[in-house]
């Protein structure tokens with residue numbers, strides 16, 4: 001199994017942000033996690049990717065127990081995330097942003113002198129990744145000057161630079177125009193088809209979630225209230241109820 005959590009829990013004081021979540025993600029699937037604001041989706045991501053520690057429960061990645069591993073170590077074995085807010089360096093160009101991620105994968109930094117050959121190798125790899133996410137023509141634009149949709153694509157290229165097997169994306173479509181959203185959605189499907197990636201996606205755009213996902217897990221108040229393929233989730237009465245006060249226009 002690609003990813004399996006069992007009884008994963010985290011509380012902030014008296015608040016049960018994630019309460020006994022058992023999630024199973026199969027290889028080569030697009031698996032979405034949805035739920036109203038405050039449901040615990042980002043906290044679940046933080047637990048899986050090691051940026052916070054669970055109060056209880058376990059995380060298994062490719063059948064290895066990785067509970068309590070730190071983010072860098074998880075990235076080394078192929079478990080990588082993108083953030084709800086972008087993690088790009090605004091003053092570096094797109095290609096410099098990706099090159100930095102490649103160097104971090106190779107554990108090189110600016111203090112270490114690199115041969116020209118190595119520099120060129122990294123640049124070529126960065127350029128190839130930018131091509132893959134549709135940023136070929138924007139290599140030399142600084143992160144801060146990229147349009148929002150392109151910043152999200154750059155985020156994805158940075159994630160890909162770490163050579164993930166599983167990529168977790170927190171709201172990759174947030175704040176994007178309709179057209180840009182479709183572009184990122186197409187990219188997600190392309191990554192699964194062409195690279196065989198497994199993707200876990202937190203997203204509020206329910207229409208897009210329905211179109212993209214093989215499996216949808218619905219959270220509310222830190223718990224899983226439903227799980228299944230898009231058609232079943234669309235008709236699920238508990239899900240409809242959970243979204244009563246929000247928008248569930250699928």
Ligand SMILES: Nc1ncnc2c1ncn2[C@@H]1O[C@H](COP(=O)(O)OP(=O)(O)OP(=O)(O)O)[C@@H](O)[C@H]1O
Nearest residue numbers: 012015016017035036037038039040041042043044
């Ligand atoms: N560091 C923290 N300290 C205290 N409470 C927190 C912390 N992080 C999250 N919470 C609380 O935990 C609950 C779950 O938050 P979380 O960010 O996981 O929700 P979410 O499902 O990602 O919401 P959204 O859709 O708005 O991003 C919320 O009530 C939130 O206020």
Ligand SMILES: [Mg+2]
Nearest residue numbers: 041042043084
């Ligand atoms: Mg969130």
